[in-house]
Amino acid sequence: MSLIGGRSSSTNRVLLAYLIVLLVYGCAVGVNREFLAWSTIRLQLVQATFIGLIAIGETFAVLIGQIDLSVPWTITLSAILSTNLAAMGGNQWIAFLVVIAVGVTVGLVNTIGVFVLRVHSLIWTLSVNLLLQGIALVYINAVAPTTHVPAAAQFLALGNVGFMPMAFIVWMIFGGFAILALRVLPFGRSIYAIGNRPTAALLSGVPVGRIHAIVFMSSALGSAFVGLLLSGYSSQAYLGMGTDYLLPPIAAVIIGGTRLAGGEGGYVGSIAGALTVVLLEAVLVALNISEGAQQMVFGAILLFLAFLFLKRGR
């Protein structure tokens, strides 16, 4: 059993993902020498952490043949609620409890829609995203957002351990767990089985419903946690702080070599994918390319990957 269950094609794709990172980094350095400086690299690592943490759950979701698009407003809602409630409660750890509560709830709602009601995950999670946006708007209208952000969140997002950013360390810890979970836990085996063939998984006694719940909960928990980190990063929680996080995590997962139809891939590649996406964004910004053109580039890249890896039959 080599990298991901011994299937050499996906091992190759993971290697390809890391080659792409190097290539994009080369371009970045070519565009601007500042990308050689550790301070710039550290900045990019922190940015990649946000996408990478979300990409954990998104990798799981894509592996079972689903997708989670409720990320942007899970981030925002979690950030607003956790900072506000922690400020009101006077204890910064309340923020983490709120993050968990938001993550579990959103994950359950997604599971109900996707697994129980059989709505396509893309449509259902987008609708949930809209609902969460509504909740955030209603809440903000009633309660002004606080500027008092938990110190722990600030440390996790901005702090350093030696020369390493704390956020990056957090990412590596969670990322390591994700990689292990996919490789050595029954959970991981079940995920690949479901993504490969849900009907055969059902007939093999795989707890299909439970796995769906865990997957969507880990995705929502990741987003909710990133929400808190982002509020620590910018020392405030505000509406729209999640809007830029719809596409990049998915792009990271797919660039990382996980098949969009499910069943193949893993988180090792997604790490490279997250770095690629962040560097790509940085290059586009350094080249003074407008936001619209950036969107078009991302859409086109995703479309191209979907064309390569997600063909249906005749």
Next chain:
Amino acid sequence: MTQHDSLRRGASGRPRRIEKHIGPVSCTIGLAVVMALYAIRQPLILSPFGLTSLANVSVPLALAAIGQTVVLLGGGLDLSIGAQITLVNCFAATTMHNGVVSITTIVLLSMTIGLVMGLLNGIVVAYGRVEPLIGTFCTSFVFGGAALIILPRPGGSIPASFATALTGNMGILPFSLILLVSAILLVWVPIFKSRLGGFIVAVGDNSESGRLSGLPVRRVELVSYMLSGLFASIAALFLAAETTSGDPTIGSIYTLNSLAAAVLGGVALTGGRGTVIGPVLGSFLLSIILNALGAFNVSSFWQSFIEGLILMVVLGLGGLRLLRSGSWLAVLRS
């Protein structure tokens, strides 16, 4: 086994002939109830001005929903409708000037852009063999990005003559309704009276049967996306007239709402089943519910929440129908 099951009865076990009317009928009832409550609370809504404003908020969604319905009938799905509307809206708002020549040119160009965007979706889905859901989701960022390039922030302008021509009224007859009805009469009706419409429905119902019956399946799919683009461009032109400006975020809500209106109106997400009247009624119902919130002292902050909730309930109800199927395999394969 599943093939025979599906041949014998619809997803819910009811005869399909009856099932076909459930959507439009329940929308009509819903619409009547909502209008009655609205009128009791706010009698002015029944005035020519009130009716015109209700029609004006409903028509763009109705047009988008018709476009979505064409694609759904053909067994696909268009998640780029919102972005298409945005792009055409921004294009019209930045290029249209006063004068008949300019207006006519831009209207025709806008509709061409709509058709071209549909063509692109069609190529991706029908010939590129990318899943409709993923394919149109990706193109939506291409279209949306293009709109941002044309018009990075809200602005632009629309000549007043064009605006009043689309959004005005004559007595209790709003011009927007005339636009909607003529779009249906000039585009929908001819298509569904000809072979093409039959082919779209047939391919959506069972594309494998379509292939075996010698239908040009890919071309039919392609055309359904082009029609969706056309309807989206008309919706965008109307939105431009209504707001007399362009906005690079204006269309985003129409993607999911057009889907909700179509499903409310009884169009099957699995393809092949649906009418045009259902989604139109569904659009009016959705739009008027959201419009009525103000009259019931619900702050506009609740809008997204309620939209999301309605979407989830509508989609969930569609899923519940499927759950009545007895076999786990049938459920998982859906």
Next chain:
Amino acid sequence: MKLLAGIEQPDEGAISVNGGAVLIPNPRAALSAGIAIVHQELSLFPSLGVTENIMIGQEPRRGRFWIDKVAMRKRARDLLDSLGATDIDTSSTVGDLPLAQAQLVEIAKALSTDPSVLILDEPTSALSITEVEHLLSVIDRLRKRGASIVFISHRFSEIERIADRVTILRSGEKAGEFRPGTFNRDEALALMLGETWRKELSTRSAEAFTGDAEATVLQVDDLTLVPHFADIDFKLRRGEILGFTGLEGQGQKELLFAIFGLFRKGLHGKITVGGDHLLPRHPRESISAGIALIPDDRKTLGGFLNLSISENIAITVLESLRSALIINRRAEADLVDGYIRRLSIKCTSSAVSLGSLSGGNQQKVVVAKWLARKAPVYMFCDPTRGVDAGARAELFAVIRELAASGSAILFYSTDLSEFAQLCNRVLVFRDGRVSGTLDGPEIVEQNILDLSFKEAVHDAA
């Protein structure tokens, strides 16, 4: 058949219609070459009306664009009437029609193109006896009108009834031909089975159950699932191989699937496994009660083609392979290697993907993953589909060995000749009910067919 329909392309050779050679790159070309096909899995549109289904692609037009609805309806009516289907309303939705009527609509659809050749691919497999009779008389009528018809069926009685000339195909090759009036069942069967099989057939006959008659493992009482099967009763004992036989599609497969918990509702009656009652609503309930199912479709139900052999086998026993939280790789490898040896699965290593194996070896992997659970009850649902003769013999040896070691076996196959080789006892199914039981040496094809058609004989008389 698929070549003629334009679904697949020939490697070599030519097709000619009415004396002229034609190329058939796609289904549309097949139609314009004058070949119309009635597909086994009907090529109908369930949401559309009868008229629209029959006339799709052949719509009469008024002017350039408009469809002439009146002419269309009339033509559909005429076609249905010519088939004697006067009771089908042209305005009803095809999805609401019973299967037999849908079948007639499919034939009318094929005739709407005025074909030179009409091909019917097992048109009777889903029909009841009386419906079959009606269909055959329709085909008779078409023949009298001068149509050329290819009729594909695996039922001798139908072939005898309507065919002029019979060609027997075995694994893609022509095995023999009968000229008009010379068809003979025994000879046809021999041609269908081929040399190797005939030998094997003659060496084995069914043996009655000799184990402990009291050791009931699985008991089923009054099990009913509308519309698939009703009032099923049987007892299955330790070491016994019980077959579900009869014609295809008489509820046998659904019964196995229902016992495995694949039907979420509608199942009534009583199932007792090892003393515990259960009425499973989910496969996990059945699996934990000790039931294993080897399904008929390896690709979508049995195995994971893109996962490794090892992952495929271990999937049913992940929990017991755990030490602490983690899957014990050593234990997994030992388990998997053991089964690869025991079932002589031909593979280069346990890490290769299931999809890279031959059909027979794939099926062995699917069996191995359930052997790993050491279940008291094994259900085999058409396990030899698409498996070559050698692998089939090996598979049967495994099933016998399982029974000998004390497991109880339920066996269903679409190949009637397999029951005699394997089973101690068979239940013959007809229309979702058990129409008879055969024990030991009584299990021969003739008896099975007699019980399958008992009522048909009665009807004809």
